[in-house]
Amino acid sequence: MRRFLPLLLVCLLAAAATAASSARSAWWWLAAGPLLASACLGGWDLLQRRRSALRNHPLVGRLRYPAAEVRVRPGSGDAREPFGGDRDAYEYLVPSLRPVEPAEEPPVVRVGGPDCSQPYDMALLNVSAMSFGALSSRAVLALNRGAALGRFAQDTGEGGLSEHHLRGGGDLVWEIGTGYFGCRGADGGFDAREFADKAALPEVKCVSLKLSQGAAPGSGGVLPGVKVSAEIARERKVPVGETVVSPPLHRVFSTPRELVLFLARLRELAGGKPTGFKLCVGSRREFLAVCGAMVAEGLTPDFVVVDGSEGGTGAGPAGFAGHLGMPLTQGLITVHNALVGVGLRDRVRIGASGRVATGADIVTRLAQGADYTNAARAMMRAVGCVGALRCHTGTCPAGVATQDPLRAHALNVADKARRVGRYQRETVRDAVRIMAAMGIREPAELTPGHLVRRTQPGTVRSYAELYEWLAPGELLAGPPESWETDWKAADPDSF
Template sequence: MGKKSRALKAVVGAGAGAIAALASYDLAQRKHSILRNYPVIGHMRYLLEELRPELQQYFIERNWDGRPYDRDTRSVIYERAKGIHGEQAFGTERDVNADGYEWLTQSAAPVPLPDEPPRITLGGPDCSQPYSLSLLNVSAMSFGALSANAVRAMNRGARDGGFAQVTGEGGISPYHLENGGDLIWEIGTGYFGTRTKEGGFDPDQFAEKSQDDRVKAVSLKLSQGAKPGIGGVLPAAKVSQEIADARGVPVGEKCVSPARHQVFSTPTELIEFVARMRELSGGKPVGFKMCVGSRVEVLAICKAMIEVGTAPDFIVVDGSEGGTGAAPLEFEDHVGMPLTQGLMIMHNALVGTGLRDRIRVGASGKIAAGNDIVKRLIQGADYTNAARAMMMAVGCIQAQRCHTDRCPVGVATQNPRRARALDVDSKSTRVTNYQRATVDEAVRLMASMGVSHPSQLTPRMLRRNVDVHESQSYAELYEWLRPSELLNAAPERWRADWERASADVFPLP
């Protein structure tokens, strides 16, 4: 063998050794999930990050890197999760003169930042165990949709950051409990985790689990924004022993979440069931979540609260822009009310019926940055929940493979090898970092607007371009009801829906 051949073999051998060493390092390191699942070749993604915005934007525009959030929003989430200060050079990249562009109004006399971010108390007059809630929390995502490590990381992040994790309707798993973070237990139409053999609601199981100290509140899911009006199906092959234990269903059998609840069929029965759950839980806050379908339906629920003489402690409005791991395209894109309209209908209906002071309103649906929080507070919310942003904080790269069980970073999978890539220690810190930085920015935005608490925000502080010449505030664009106005004399635009609404039936629009 000649010298050139030996030299070539030496170079090839050295290269192979270097690649093997890099692969070994990638598999062992805990910082980057994608490198733990895709050693060596995964470095291409980080090369694109270094070359942005030009080359990275080429892929983003072709939807290779996910469509739900634009580049700027993704950058904010990732940088805050990593503890990087997220300021950027140059000016805005948005067309601030376009019709529909919205902005917050700053004050010539900003106020000092409060010592601590404001918190919201869940718990009306019938609640004996109120709960202090952050302005931003982990929205509902079930174990089964998320991996065990993703659930662990979010819960530990919530514990360390002082905010709550909503379980999703898949039940309370051991991974929700092991780190001691605050939980809001979501219960859907399948009653998973508190379910009889026949698929109904089991009050004894509910009483036992809801009185766990880690469960701070209970949320009854009526519908969700990404697929309102339908239930879900977990194929038999995905119903492992762990998922079966959490949900209270047989192993290896198809798990069906019906489209509607069995335990109530009218607005009155809904409110009575909420009151029953609160009693069974020992007086903890109980509320419900819904994607608003129509104004008359919301008014029917309000009438039921008045007739029954009690009310939920909170209502979460989920916008149609909310995400999910899998749903029919027609439902994702063409059913359900957007968060802005649904939130303002709920807020005004509660104000107009004199109920707003006793019920807290949450908003969920593409909440990602501080301005999203402030905008939703102005539109009628008291607090917000985020799902996709929290997934991104634990490493989601928006590959949109959630429904395939082939998540490349171990977030939305039940494959143990893929889930191993998500390191709980480092990702929980990122969840805490992201939430804290985002709430801090929301508080700083409010201070720049001249307010120190969300209760001081008004619709005049959010404006929208209505054409190339004029903008209007939300106070001008929308009708805002006065306290108990519907009970005294319903305004003309609300009168027909108010008269048609009944506590005895969920009406058609």
């Protein structure tokens, strides 16, 4: 409770100064006046319900006011800070001399291939993977209610499917990580029966198998022991208060072919709901091996979420982000090209996550090959994050990334849910307006030619010119020289 000591000290000093002004000299009012005003301001900080950082840190929290004032609104570059730097410079989207009227209804993307019996209409912007454990119960609930208000999806993260994900009425993408939390057997492996029971819940619209993430590709997720409360331990079937380190790899498959077959099994267990996987791309050859397994087995995931290496949170390993794996642009283009090259792009939708915060970000990623986008840090901002970078300590001043019930209680769920829904709605609306200014009526009309980069003074080139784009089935018919080595080395039976 040390965070309330400054307010207590101010109140004591105000009382002492007021007593001195009555008993000794009226000059004491020069001190009593400001102290009483500060005490009243601190009392208001405790009572107001909009800013959880001020409720948790009355008076002192106002020193962070500039950070707390950062709004996640279209056009705000600050939405990416402090977790990442600026995006690539000198890029722009190409406007048209014949723009069109913006669509009245926000576009959606149908997710579900030929083996999917319960397809889902995905919004252009959704909540990226953030688990209960990394986030507080109230933050999870606010995100879910925001998703319900805005009719978009929330990815549960790898921490399991908690009651807080289910209470708000929002659509869910249930993420299964290497720890199999939420469907974890006594031996720590995958429990098919528990998975099937939970996947049947109406709130679960899609299932996503996490292979890796931008914050820590090649490494399992970590939840510090200080955040492993009794409720978290019960949800994840782990000891209370002990740091949870997920394995770096899955136990249920060890080859690309086994991965594809396991995805098909998950979809069957989930009653035909869309099933896919998330990864931060490292080796092009390895992803081509997965594509080769899809072709060989005649099975495809319904979606692939590409996470950029620039992703991460305040709890991510400092040495990983931006150093392991492909940045989102390169990873996205690689996955899109590979699926096109094996003739399966029309069966698989691609999601993009990593530094997505504005309408322009959405349009940029769609032009690079994505069908929809996910956002994590921008959604955290919308739910109240002030960027304190204390996610791993359990002492988040905004009640967002903590399991301390007193700190979390400061987060007003109803207010933050409205902010999340409003942020998503306005950001997608901004993306639709940008596309209309480009003469684009539907997201599917966007091409790499609509995105231009200034490569040197006086020279600009579109993404259609900067990157190689494969034709449908080109890898099967005869790969170009630039892809030939990786395609020949890709083995469906070996990563």
